[in-house]
Amino acid sequence: MRILNLYYSSTGNTALVAERIDQVIRDAGHTLDSIRIDKETVVDLLAYDFVFAGSGVYAWLPGKPMQNLFEQLRRTYVEDGAIKPASPKLTGKYAVLYCTYGGVHTGINEAIPAIKYMGQLFDHLGFHILAEWYVVGAYRLEKMQAMSRDGRLGDISDRPNEQDLRHIAEATRGILRI
Numbered sequence: 686m687r688i689l690n691l692y693y694s695s696t697g698n699t700a701l702v703a704e705r706i707d708q709v710i711r712d713a714g715h716t717l718d719s720i721r722i723d724k725e726t727v728v729d730l731l732a733y734d735f736v737f738a739g740s741g742v743y744a745w746l747p748g749k750p751m752q753n754l755f756e757q758l759r760r761t762y763v764e765d766g767a768i769k770p771a772s773p774k775l776t777g778k779y780a781v782l783y784c785t786y787g788g789v790h791t792g793i794n795e796a797i798p799a800i801k802y803m804g805q806l807f808d809h810l811g812f813h814i815l816a817e818w819y820v821v822g823a824y825r826l827e828k829m830q831a832m833s834r835d836g837r838l839g840d841i842s843d844r845p846n847e848q849d850l851r852h853i854a855e856a857t858r859g860i861l862r863i
């Protein structure tokens with residue numbers, strides 16, 4: 686099984702989640718490509734059977750570098766015919782989407798558009814979307830730290846914490862059983 690973990694992380698929270706996912710996959714005896722997205726990233730999602738895709742949430746969406754990559758991929762897959770009308774499902778292609786988010790204003794509702802945005806590329810290609818994981822992540826920028834205390838989710842200064850990462854590890858172990 687060819688496995689990819691593709692993620693964008695600006696302030697490190699999503700990277701912590703991604704690293705835990707990587708570790709569980711390796712401990713289960715698989716190899717994987719783990720790619721932290723930057724401006725240079727080139728990838729073919731269709732080269733993999735199982736893709737984990739994650740990002741921090743910024744203004745309700747994944748980070749700009751991930752949006753740019755997904756837009757490039759969407760265009761390429763439309764041009765080469767991989768995105769077909771009615772998006773027929775592909776056998777043996779699975780995706781798991783995850784994000785970290787602060788939710789200072791409206792809680793998890795701020796993160797839902799980011800997950801749905803990422804999911805659309807996989808859905809268009811015909812991947813089966815197995816799960817959507819929402820992990821709380823503190824606002825790490827100095828000027829935003831009050832948002833980690835005063836928002837709708839309460840004090841999230843230490844998130845993602847070890848308990849969050851243990852949940853992700855368990856969920857990853859579970860999803861690999863399919």
Ligand SMILES: Cc1cc2nc3c(=O)[nH]c(=O)nc-3n(C[C@H](O)[C@H](O)[C@H](O)COP(=O)(O)O)c2cc1C
Nearest residue numbers: 694695696697698699741742744745785787788822
């Ligand atoms: C510039 C900026 C904008 C953000 N905007 C949102 C937002 O709209 N909604 C939200 O829930 N969290 C928002 N957050 C919180 C991040 O989603 C959260 O800190 C996340 O864990 C960051 O992931 P990263 O450390 O992997 O970059 C924002 C954080 C920053 C720094």
